[in-house]
Amino acid sequence: MTSPPRSASPPPTGVLGGIEPNAYRQAEQAGRLSQDIPVNQPTLDTGTQALVVAALAWLAR
Numbered sequence: 001m002t003s004p005p006r007s008a009s010p011p012p013t014g015v016l017g018g019i020e021p022n023a024y025r026q027a028e029q030a031g032r033l034s035q036d037i038p039v040n041q042p043t044l045d046t047g048t049q050a051l052v053v054a055a056l057a058w059l060a061r
Contacts, residue, residue: 019037027036
């Protein structure tokens with residue numbers, strides 16, 4: 001797996017979700033990041049739980 005190209009916007013959250021760079025840039029310039037850009041925490045929590053369950057199932061074999 002290769003790394004994504006560098007940019008001024010934050011990186012996507014792996015394969016669990018991400019933000020369109022132009023939308024992030026516009027919200028940042030307008031000072032509206034918390035209002036216009038969704039919070040990643042629920043996505044990260046769900047993804048982490050899914051990875052842990054998969055790992056535990058694999059290790060239990």
